[in-house]
Amino acid sequence: MISTIYEFLEIIGTVAFAVSGTVVGMNHRLDIFGIVSMAVVTAVGGGIIRDLFIGVIPPSTLQSPFYIIVSIIASVLTMIIAVATKKRRASLSRLKITQFYNFVLILSDAIGLGIFTIVGIDSGIAKGYEHNLFLIVFLGVVTGVGGGMIRDLFANQVPMIFRENIYAVSCIIGGVIYALLLPYLNHYLTMLICIICIVTIRLVSEKQKLNLPHIEY
Incomplete structure (x- = not known):
């Protein structure tokens, strides 16, 4: 049962991140190969x-390319939908189109963050590090934000986690809550609380334009 739920969550997270990568690729006017690569x-x-941090070599994704295939399919379907709705979007203002794509990007990114933070923490626990809170939360944060960082670097921009909104911090908060509650609550309930926490913080910070302080120099 646990493995089935995990596979389902990982598929949802993979699709969500693939969609966000596809949207960034389309916004930067990449070709089809570039967009799919961004999604993957x-x-x-x-x-x-x-996986590199916990000594899984080759990384599990490369040993079994199932999630790579899922991300490619999600990217292609997203592009097809974008092309199919092109005429409909032509009647909308550029501002509304931009707002829609930004909403899709933020929502899919938030869902991916929540799910993969849990996956990362549980990967650390499975390796026997359940008593090392710092390490397992770190693994959760890396799993959640690592793909987005690579995406932003490919798009030739400073990674989002370093410049705007409560991004990585939401993973840290949700990850700590998850790790602390896990021994006391039902596993499914703890996962749900963590995902809701991360997604909510991410969306609220975007909606209210909340940022960590900047240093003017």
């Missing part, structure tokens, strides 16, 4: 970095 690195990049 966004979806599996964080997991690859996590």
